Amino acid sequence: LDNLSGGPTAVGTRLKYHYKDGNRTGVMDGSVVAREQDRKLTNRFTDKMMDVTVDFDVAPGATPDQTTLTHTVTIDTKGFGKVFTPMIRRQLPGQTTGAMAELKRLAESGA
Template sequence: MPRFAHTLSVSAPPSAIFSIVDDVSRTPTWLSRCTGIDKLDPGTNDVGTRLRYHYADGRRTGVMDGQIVAREPDRHFAMKFSDRMMDVTVDFVAASDGVGTTLTHTIDIATKGFGRVFSPLIKRQLPKQTLDAMTALKRLAEADTSL
């Protein structure tokens, strides 16, 4: 099961980071392979809110159904998505460090069926993909705070 976690410091409060990840319509601005996330339930986000994740990976596009699995404002946000080849959990934990925020981003991918063939490739690509997403998320949070 490919898994990658990374922690970095962000010069913005946890609320700035949380407002970005909680607004799933903004995901394509910090996650390059995401082309959109549809929120399938009305109202505010909460644990159990259903989502549909659209992605492009090279010439391959796809859709994964999911839901919010953890939501503690300004502290913790996680989503889980599934399709026939994998289950993906995307997790963010933010903590004030007195100056800004320490942000930990963890991705867990459980491949299944034919998707298991791709596990070695996913394991190699996951660190760069996660670091790129965190860099973009950090840049957005710090820019939002400077406005």
């Protein structure tokens, strides 16, 4: 994920998302569409085949030393991308779970 605007992330920050999905690689242009420090971040990305919205919502956990993070990905396929909808539905849960586990590991390590 590249911050094309430079500086701190804020609403309007231009982003470029690089992905690899099996043998396929690609790039999506995007931007930060919502941001509340320590509470919420929403990014929106688009390319020829899909529009993707990624939400991160943070809330206090059950104890003072815990935090709850809710990660939501919404994908709207378009044009030829509609052909990939069944595959995306199958693969996305595993990819998201893996990414969130890695994020949790990094957060807990203090990295």
